[in-house]
Amino acid sequence: MPPLACGTCANIPLAAMFTLDYELWFGFLLPGLSRLGVPMPLGGTSNHFRTSVLREIKGWDPFNVTEDADLGIRLAQRGYRVATLDSTTFEEATSTPGNWTRQRSRWMKGYMQTWLVHMRDPAALVRHAGLHGFFAFQLFIGGAFFAALVNPLLWLLYLVTQIPGIGFGWAEFGEPLGAIALASLIGGNAVFTYAMMLGAVKRGWLHLVPCGLTSFFYWLFISAAAYRGLWQLFWQPFYWEKTTHGLARGASA
Amino acid sequence: MTLGGRSFFPALVTAFIALTAGLLFLMPSLASAAYAVPSLVLAILIFARLRDANYSLIAAIAITAALFAQPQLLPVLARLDGPIWLALLIYAISASLADSVTSAGARTIITLGASLALLLAVDPSGVFLVVSIIPLLAVQPYLRRNSYEMMTFGILVLFVPVFTALLLSQFHVAPAAAVPLWPVFLARMNLVLPWPRATHSPLALFTAVAMIAPAALIPAIQSALRSRASTITAMLGLAIVAAFAASTAFGSRREVYWLAASLFPVAAVLLASLKPSPRREVTAITAASLSLAAGWIAWAL
Numbered sequence: 406m407p408p409l410a411c412g413t414c415a416n417i418p419l420a421a422m423f424t425l426d427y428e429l430w431f432g433f434l435l436p437g438l439s440r441l442g443v444p445m446p447l448g449g450t451s452n453h454f455r456t457s458v459l460r461e462i463k464g465w466d467p468f469n470v471t472e473d474a475d476l477g478i479r480l481a482q483r484g485y486r487v488a489t490l491d492s493t494t495f496e497e498a499t500s501t502p503g504n505w506t507r508q509r510s511r512w513m514k515g516y517m518q519t520w521l522v523h524m525r526d527p528a529a530l531v532r533h534a535g536l537h538g539f540f541a542f543q544l545f546i547g548g549a550f551f552a553a554l555v556n557p558l559l560w561l562l563y564l565v566t567q568i569p570g571i572g573f574g575w576a577e578f579g580e581p582l583g584a585i586a587l588a589s590l591i592g593g594n595a596v597f598t599y600a601m602m603l604g605a606v607k608r609g610w611l612h613l614v615p616c617g618l619t620s621f622f623y624w625l626f627i628s629a630a631a632y633r634g635l636w637q638l639f640w641q642p643f644y645w646e647k648t649t650h651g652l653a654r655g656a657s658a
Numbered sequence: 659m660t661l662g663g664r665s666f667f668p669a670l671v672t673a674f675i676a677l678t679a680g681l682l683f684l685m686p687s688l689a690s691a692a693y694a695v696p697s698l699v700l701a702i703l704i705f706a707r708l709r710d711a712n713y714s715l716i717a718a719i720a721i722t723a724a725l726f727a728q729p730q731l732l733p734v735l736a737r738l739d740g741p742i743w744l745a746l747l748i749y750a751i752s753a754s755l756a757d758s759v760t761s762a763g764a765r766t767i768i769t770l771g772a773s774l775a776l777l778l779a780v781d782p783s784g785v786f787l788v789v790s791i792i793p794l795l796a797v798q799p800y801l802r803r804n805s806y807e808m809m810t811f812g813i814l815v816l817f818v819p820v821f822t823a824l825l826l827s828q829f830h831v832a833p834a835a836a837v838p839l840w841p842v843f844l845a846r847m848n849l850v851l852p853w854p855r856a857t858h859s860p861l862a863l864f865t866a867v868a869m870i871a872p873a874a875l876i877p878a879i880q881s882a883l884r885s886r887a888s889t890i891t892a893m894l895g896l897a898i899v900a901a902f903a904a905s906t907a908f909g910s911r912r913e914v915y916w917l918a919a920s921l922f923p924v925a926a927v928l929l930a931s932l933k934p935s936p937r938r939e940v941t942a943i944t945a946a947s948l949s950l951a952a953g954w955i956a957w958a959l
Contacts, residue, residue, distance in 0.1 A: 595817070599817055603767065606762070606764050606767065611807050
């Protein structure tokens with residue numbers, strides 16, 4: 406699977422953050438998963454399959470709105486490996502808030518579907534993917550939407566503890582837990598913000614590095630999309646919101 | 659284990675045995691020879707960098723030995739409460755800063771940023787050194803990059819130290835306390851080398867600065883050996899002296915061998931960064947020997 410990169414991200418902040426997001430995912434995380442030999446969610450734009458294998462696993466799940474991510478996990482369940490190639494497929498970054506939200510909420514809904522489907526039989530997942538593959542699945546499929554859902558709740562909790570006179574602070578959690586939470590708040594956000602910026606360095610798109618500093622706000626957008634996806638999971642589980650492409654035709658990185 | 663395609667495991671074992679034997683009489687027990695491990699790691703890193711810079715085996719050994727045989731460094735080699743970690747971090751900073759002149763990849767940026775961040779926890783001068791790095795990044799435009807690239811490079815390098823400072827301030831982290839072996843080590847070392855009474859004296863300061871001065875003068879005197887990396891490394895040496903002076907001015911009272919521990923890795927990286935030339939090895943060995951001689955002469959005075 407070649408990594409995807411956004412070729413249209415010139416002056417639009419949302420598109421720039423989308424580009425950094427892609428670089429984090431396709432430039433760092435997926436190659437790392439490939440190197441570890443754990444189940445890997447495929448990215449949609451360009452993949453290369455052996456036709457016989459595709460027929461064997463009965464192709465894509467038509468009811469999963471991120472059919473590519475699900476396919477990657479099913480390949481791992483059947484004992485097949487997915488690897489990344491040293492080649493890049495460029496695609497257009499979504500640049501309008503509405504288009505971006507529809508796309509991202511579909512992805513979040515799809516990851517929830519993928520997690521739910523493969524966790525119907527966790528023993529089978531452990532059997533086929535191994536323990537390390539099982540944990541990787543929890544982190545990168547389950548963690549993707551879970552982190553987006555809890556992100557605003559945790560920030561809300563932190564803000565509440567900072568209100569003077571509210572009578573609810575770190576002491577209620579106990580010293581070790583409070584220290585871990587504070588370290589996670591600062592360190593966790595710092596690590597992912599840094600990783601977003603480093604993605605731009607890898608591509609030589611240094612003009613995007615300062616955009617990475619706004620990652621905190623971008624993640625709030627992702628959280629909003631995750632809640633929208635969660636809502637749709639209950640009321641419109643198979644509804645596919647198609648992303649509109651070609652909006653920035655002619656723009657370049 | 660290989661470095662640059664060559665296995666250095668036999669050299670590793672030999673060096674460890676030699677260093678352990680050399681320091682054994684200073685240690686209260688054989689087990690405490692484990693304290694030599696960080697020093698050994700640094701010696702191997704310096705030796706490997708010189709070899710990767712195409713110094714001959716004899717030259718690399720000679721320069722590494724000359725840099726390590728300084729009287730100011732003997733207290734550094736067998737303590738675990740600060741100086742040797744400072745030396746390792748400064749080595750990482752100077753090596754990645756020199757590498758960044760030609761290729762500012764993610765690995766170089768992370769090494770530089772993480773080393774600066776760890777320095778904040780290891781040494782009181784860390785804050786001043788992080789601040790003094792900024793002018794070094796700003797001066798790079800004339801070396802290679804445009805100002806926008808330097809700004810983004812600066813953001814990436816300083817990001818980790820800034821967030822580390824934020825984290826440390828929340829948890830009030832202080833450098834580690836001295837290990838109990840230190841008084842024993844000092845007592846035994848005094849039998850061989852009478853410890854100078856005033857480790858804050860100008861002469862002690864001279865021996866610390868003498869570790870890097872000859873090496874730092876090479877790019878200035880011999881333009882044929884000057885490279886962008888050696889220039890920026892020499893500037894880093896100045897920045898370290900300035901940071902040490904600033905931390906002292908703000909009330910941090912430490913022995914001068916802390917400064918020596920900062921400067922000798924920079925001297926090593928500087929010598930490794932010199933432009934390849936027929937005279938390079940002789941010049942580098944001469945510079946390291948001058949530092950060694952200056953150090954021992956000042957020690958004896």
